[in-house]
Amino acid sequence: MNEHKKIHLKDYRPFEFIVDHVDLVFDIRDDHTRVTSKLKMKKDPARANETTPLVLNKGTFDIISVVAGDMVLLPGEYKSDDEIFSLVATPDIFELEITNILKPDENTALEGLYRSGSILCTQCEAQGFRNITPYPDRPDVMAPFSCTIVADKTRYPVLLSNGNLVKSGDLDNNRHFAVWEDPFKKPCYLFALVAGDLDVLEDRFTTASGRDVALKIYSEKENIDRCSHAMTSLKQAMAWDEKRFGREYDLDLYQIVAINDFNAGAMENKGLNIFNAKYVLADPQTATDDDFMGIQGVIAHEYFHNWTGNRITLKNWFQLSLKEGLTVFRDQEFSSDMNSRPVQRISDVKKLMAAQFPEDSGPMVHPVRPDAYIKMDNFYTMTVYEKGAEVIRMIYQLLGQALFRTGMDLYFEKFDGMAVTLEDFVGVMAKVSGRNLDQFFRWYTQSGTPAVSMTRQYDENTKSMSLTFTQATSPDRNQSEKKPFHIPVRIALINRAGETVKQDALYELTQETDTFKFENVPADIYPSVFREFTAPVRLTTDFSDQDLAFLMARDTDPFNQWHAAQTLFVNEIKNLVTAIQAGNPMAVSAGLVNAFSLALEENQKDRAFLSRALALPQETEIKDHFEIIDVEAIHQARTFLKQTLAQKLTSEFKTVYELCRSANSDDISGGAMADRSLKNLCLSYLGSLANNDVQDIVQKQFEHAGNMTDEFAAFKILSHMNADVRDKACPAFYDKWQARTLVIDKWFSVQAQSSLEDTLDQVKKLTTHKDFTMANPNKVRALIFAFAMNNPMHFHRVDGQGYEFTAERILMLDKINPQTAARLCSCFNLWKRYDENRQAMMKKQLETMAEQKELSRNLYEIVSRALE
Ligand code: TYR
Numbered sequence: 001m002n003e004h005k006k007i008h009l010k011d012y013r014p015f016e017f018i019v020d021h022v023d024l025v026f027d028i029r030d031d032h033t034r035v036t037s038k039l040k041m042k043k044d045p046a047r048a049n050e051t052t053p054l055v056l057n058k059g060t061f062d063i064i065s066v067v068a069g070d071m072v073l074l075p076g077e078y079k080s081d082d083e084i085f086s087l088v089a090t091p092d093i094f095e096l097e098i099t100n101i102l103k104p105d106e107n108t109a110l111e112g113l114y115r116s117g118s119i120l121c122t123q124c125e126a127q128g129f130r131n132i133t134p135y136p137d138r139p140d141v142m143a144p145f146s147c148t149i150v151a152d153k154t155r156y157p158v159l160l161s162n163g164n165l166v167k168s169g170d171l172d173n174n175r176h177f178a179v180w181e182d183p184f185k186k187p188c189y190l191f192a193l194v195a196g197d198l199d200v201l202e203d204r205f206t207t208a209s210g211r212d213v214a215l216k217i218y219s220e221k222e223n224i225d226r227c228s229h230a231m232t233s234l235k236q237a238m239a240w241d242e243k244r245f246g247r248e249y250d251l252d253l254y255q256i257v258a259i260n261d262f263n264a265g266a267m268e269n270k271g272l273n274i275f276n277a278k279y280v281l282a283d284p285q286t287a288t289d290d291d292f293m294g295i296q297g298v299i300a301h302e303y304f305h306n307w308t309g310n311r312i313t314l315k316n317w318f319q320l321s322l323k324e325g326l327t328v329f330r331d332q333e334f335s336s337d338m339n340s341r342p343v344q345r346i347s348d349v350k351k352l353m354a355a356q357f358p359e360d361s362g363p364m365v366h367p368v369r370p371d372a373y374i375k376m377d378n379f380y381t382m383t384v385y386e387k388g389a390e391v392i393r394m395i396y397q398l399l400g401q402a403l404f405r406t407g408m409d410l411y412f413e414k415f416d417g418m419a420v421t422l423e424d425f426v427g428v429m430a431k432v433s434g435r436n437l438d439q440f441f442r443w444y445t446q447s448g449t450p451a452v453s454m455t456r457q458y459d460e461n462t463k464s465m466s467l468t469f470t471q472a473t474s475p476d477r478n479q480s481e482k483k484p485f486h487i488p489v490r491i492a493l494i495n496r497a498g499e500t501v502k503q504d505a506l507y508e509l510t511q512e513t514d515t516f517k518f519e520n521v522p523a524d525i526y527p528s529v530f531r532e533f534t535a536p537v538r539l540t541t542d543f544s545d546q547d548l549a550f551l552m553a554r555d556t557d558p559f560n561q562w563h564a565a566q567t568l569f570v571n572e573i574k575n576l577v578t579a580i581q582a583g584n585p586m587a588v589s590a591g592l593v594n595a596f597s598l599a600l601e602e603n604q605k606d607r608a609f610l611s612r613a614l615a616l617p618q619e620t621e622i623k624d625h626f627e628i629i630d631v632e633a634i635h636q637a638r639t640f641l642k643q644t645l646a647q648k649l650t651s652e653f654k655t656v657y658e659l660c661r662s663a664n665s666d667d668i669s670g671g672a673m674a675d676r677s678l679k680n681l682c683l684s685y686l687g688s689l690a691n692n693d694v695q696d697i698v699q700k701q702f703e704h705a706g707n708m709t710d711e712f713a714a715f716k717i718l719s720h721m722n723a724d725v726r727d728k729a730c731p732a733f734y735d736k737w738q739a740r741t742l743v744i745d746k747w748f749s750v751q752a753q754s755s756l757e758d759t760l761d762q763v764k765k766l767t768t769h770k771d772f773t774m775a776n777p778n779k780v781r782a783l784i785f786a787f788a789m790n791n792p793m794h795f796h797r798v799d800g801q802g803y804e805f806t807a808e809r810i811l812m813l814d815k816i817n818p819q820t821a822a823r824l825c826s827c828f829n830l831w832k833r834y835d836e837n838r839q840a841m842m843k844k845q846l847e848t849m850a851e852q853k854e855l856s857r858n859l860y861e862i863v864s865r866a867l868e
Contacts, residue, residue: 004857006372009318015136016052017041017090019143022188024133026113028120028151028195033102033113034064037133042093051089054096057138058085059112059131067097085134098134107131108775108816116261117220119196120156121274125267126317126376129188139314140419142185149195150177156195158218160255162186162270182270184250185417187313192269194257199224203231205238207248213238219258219280226281229292229668230256230299237300240334245408247307256280256299260741261776263819264380265298268305275302278742278778284666284707286743289673291708296338301331307412315419317376321368321444322422324380325388329396332389339670342558343608349533349559350612352390354621356382357538360449361624362829363865365476367447369422374861377819383447390536391443395426397488397506397534398440399433407432439510440486447478450485452509452530452537458523467491467527468515471537477868486510490531496524498554504531526550531557545571549595558609565599565613568592569641570625573617576637577630586637588644597649603656608674611681616642619792629833631796635755639688646685657682657697665706673709680713687717695721702729712746719754726756744771745782752786759794760801763787767809774813777820784809788827795827796834800841803828807845810859811852818856825849825862843867 023038043052060082066073068087079086085098107114112131113122122132130137147161153176159168163182170176198218205213215234217227234256241247256273258280266275279298282291308330309323336344359365359382366379368388373379396404407429415424422444430437450473457466469489473482487509493502507516526547530539543551543564548571551564572592579586599614619638623629646653660679663672683701686694698721702714711733718729730751737743748771752763763783766772772779788795788806795802806827814821831842849855849863 004374004860006374008372012316015141016044016047018044019141022143022145025148026193033104035102035133036099039096048092054087054090056085056134056136057130058083058134061100061102063098063100065099069094109818110261110263116259121194121259122192123267124191125189129191135188137188139187139189142187144185145191146181148177148179150175151195158196158198160194160272162192162272164253184270186270190270190310192272192274201227201231205235208242209248213249214253217256223281226283229282230280230295233296233299236338237303237334241304263777266302268302268309270310273302286708286740288709288712289676292668297331297335300334301327304330312415313419315421318369319421321384321388322425324385326392328385328389329392340608343612345532345559346562346612352386352536356386357449358624359383364829365447367445367478369444375858377858378822378861387536394488394535395429403433442483442485446482448473448476450537452539454529454541456542463520465518465521465525466515469509470513471509484512487535489529490534492528493521494526494528494556500556501525528555528557528560532559545591549591552595553598562613566617569616572641573622573637576640577633580633580636586640588641593648596645597652600652600656607678611677615681631792635793642688646689653682653686676709684717690721716750719750723756745778748782749786752783753791755793774816780820785824796838803841803845807849814856814859818858822858822862825859829866
């Protein structure tokens with residue numbers, strides 16, 4: 001394994017030159033694209049008259065000509081290799097014209113210029129622009145860009161780039177051209193180009209100040225009638241950002257293109273977002289309710305980047321959370337305003353706990369602002385995004401809505417057009433509030449999830465209740481000793497009747513131990529703490545299971561009701577795991593069944609909430625509550641709990657299932673979605689019994705469903721029932737949907753996650769299916785990621801075959817798409833948390849990977865961290 005260099009935040013230096021203008025020409029030919037870049041540059045005035053070498057980043061392409069000023073440079077007069085282009089010295093002001101040849105058809109890494117089907121497109125974040133042309137590929141170099149695209153008119157009738165179309169026309173030989181100019185200075189990671197035979201859905205939006213904006217969503221022709229939900233979402237996001245943050249759109253045109261081959265969810269390129277088709281295309285027949293919500297959230301996220309990311313960008317990549325944490329916070333708030341706030345909060349926190357907390361306990365643990373990286377792509381993490389959003393949310397809590405808005409206004413005013421840091425952001429928040437946020441800033445620099453415990457003490461004499469909070473964060477590779485965090489805690493007091501005795505207020509933890517005293521309260525009072533999950537901490541309390549059952553039913557904060565229910569489930573599963581490990585019989589406590597049944601009776605109230613509150617945590621979430629993860633025992637315990645509940649409450653589940661069936665099948669209103677989610681939760685409990693009676697109900701829903709939500713829910717249940725049932729359902733689903741590649745992704749993922757015995761064999765077989773390819777990230781995520789990340793029983797097979805299969809695929813993928821290979825490899829990250837046998841087998845796979853001679857930098861970083 002080659003060693004690769006780490007880049008450190010402490011080594012940051014500003015660039016020695018200023019780019020005044022970038023003029024790009026893309027001449028697209030059948031088997032190559034010729035790129036000419038004209039840079040107008042000058043030395044940073046502070047360095048005038050100094051001899052400063054010009055060093056540009058560069059990918060692995062051939063340069064065919066270099067012109068400096070009006071001199072043609074010969075290869076000896078500049079230096080060029082696979083990473084760098086450089087000149088020993090330059091005048092103070094100069095122009096540089098470089099021409100090079102790209103082979104987009106051979107670019108399987110999907111960074112830089114690449115082909116997706118018949119479409120040519122770009123992806124430049126984080127450091128893909130260097131694969132297009134030599135350039136100072138860093139976010140703090142901002143410049144106005146113009147871009148000319150020349151291509152065949154039949155193959156590429158649509159030619160797009162950032163900003164405004166200023167000129168277009170026909171050329172000889174059935175070719176045509178388009179010239180785009182982006183008036184806003186931007187870093188090169190926001191550059192984009194698209195060329196292809198696309199259809200467009202058009203609409204308009206008038207901003208608050210009366211500017212008329214043309215909205216265009218492009219997709220392959222056969223999908224254009226599936227773009228209207230994305231368009232509605234875009235208009236909602238534009239209106240919301242005006243209302244909530246006073247931010248208007250700034251160009252006359254906003255374009256979105258849906259692409260089938262994409263490494264991430266979507267990309268906020270200025271005026272020309274490029275999206276994974278999964279986050280654009282939807283209709284009720286082919287997309288689930290979750291897909292609809294996902295599209296609304298991602299469309300909004302990319303739109304919100306126009307201010308938080310594009311107008312104000314990053315000084316260096318270490319500051320990534322400055323744009324991502326803040327923009328996730330903004331999209332979460334948007335989704336809360338558009339839909340149900342408590343349900344949104346529950347799903348955001350669930351995601352954080354399921355994926356960010358484990359990240360903090362493995363080899364990828366890093367502060368929200370990392371100190372070092374080998375490959376920046378590896379730091380597009382749950383910590384930077386989701387924990388980063390929680391940190392913003394804490395500032396929002398500490399300041400309150402009004403001051404937070406004042407702070408945001410000042411941030412936009414002060415830093416518009418600049419590349420800034422997290423200190424700049426927190427600085428304006430400190431300024432407008434007059435608060436000292438120095439201790440608070442540790443959330444950006446210190447890694448790990450704080451464990452907070454809460455205990456109650458009641459003093460009969462003074463009739464006062466004291467709540468004592470202690471915080472502790474485990475040492476890790478980033479810091480051997482952790483200092484206390486500044487943690488906001490929202491607390492209310494509730495009595496036995498479920499009435500609020502003391503209104504919700506904000507308290508702040510700043511020391512290892514903090515105590516708050518509430519005077520004049522009765523003894524039988526319940527504190528409701530960390531309401532709405534005020535901070536990203538692991539909370540333990542002195543609540544008994546009876547207390548938790550009370551809070552599940554009566555807490556006045558729905559988030560805390562959900563949290564109490566989840567804690568009860570986890571406690572129950574822990575007891576079952578202990579019983580299994582001791583060889584004792586399993587039994588579910590009557591208290592839990594009772595609490596569950598009472599909650600199910602409340603089904604007329606908020607069905608969306610109820611479907612979340614009554615859902616058992618996944619095995620992948622449960623594992624986080626164990627030091628040593630016993631894969632089989634967790635699976636057995638969860639299955640037993642689910643089946644016991646289904647058995648004891650069969651008729652209740654059936655009743656609620658029937659009650660929720662009236663939703664119109666293509667209605668995507670909140671109410672209809674809520675009905676479907678509760679209905680399908682009931683079906684999933686019933687389905688766990690796998691008897692003929694329920695099989696019949698599930699089968700009927702599968703065959704007669706009027707939308708993908710219901711069809712997919714039933715399909716998932718059938719995939720676990722038994723091999724016969726699955727072997728009938730799979731071809732039926734495939735035959736119906738084979739023309740829809742996004743639905744076929746669902747088909748792959750359901751099979752990869754099946755609990756049936758032969759799942760690994762099925763997955764192996766599916767890798768040779770004609771619709772599967774390692775070159776398409778969505779397909780890899782649907783089959784290989786789903787297996788490795790979401791099917792613990794089979795990935796962690798005792799014979800090690802799950803590991804072997806996955807490691808082989810990672811190495812295969814590393815040759816095609818290193819970014820995605822590195823992501824997939826994180827399935828081995830928690831290897832130290834399993835039994836000795838599994839530890840040894842997982843370690844062996846990591847070592848085998850480490851021994852490869854030509855590991856990508858991306859994968860090298862993940863593997864070497866895991867083995868450190
Ligand atoms: N900036 C994008 C977003 O979060 C994410 C992204 C990152 C997309 C890297 C692609 C990529 O290669 O909105």
